[in-house]
Amino acid sequence: MDSITKKDSKNIENSDSQINNDKTSEGSIINASQKQDEEIESICDDNLQTIKKVHAIILNCSNLSKKQKLEFCEGERYFMKLYLKKISDKTQKF
Numbered sequence: 001m002d003s004i005t006k007k008d009s010k011n012i013e014n015s016d017s018q019i020n021n022d023k024t025s026e027g028s029i030i031n032a033s034q035k036q037d038e039e040i041e042s043i044c045d046d047n048l049q050t051i052k053k054v055h056a057i058i059l060n061c062s063n064l065s066k067k068q069k070l071e072f073c074e075g076e077r078y079f080m081k082l083y084l085k086k087i088s089d090k091t092q093k094f
Contacts, residue, residue, distance in 0.1 A: 047083035051076060 054076040058069055 047079060047086065051079050051083060054079060 054072055058064075058072045058076065064072070
């Protein structure tokens, strides 16, 4: 009977350690996901702010010529491409 209880207690200990390992791996996956989200948000914030500023200039500056507005639109397009490329690169790494 004593050998059976020792085996049972070892099985319980093994299952407890397996559960703890599963929880640890889930925690590391969640932490990695959170880090990825934070990196994407920081990229979004910097680039998105630049895009918003350029767009505000296009909308609010009435003294710009059509040629100047076109140049600002091309700049806005350029920053949007950079923004999307960085987000795409970051999401593909993970």
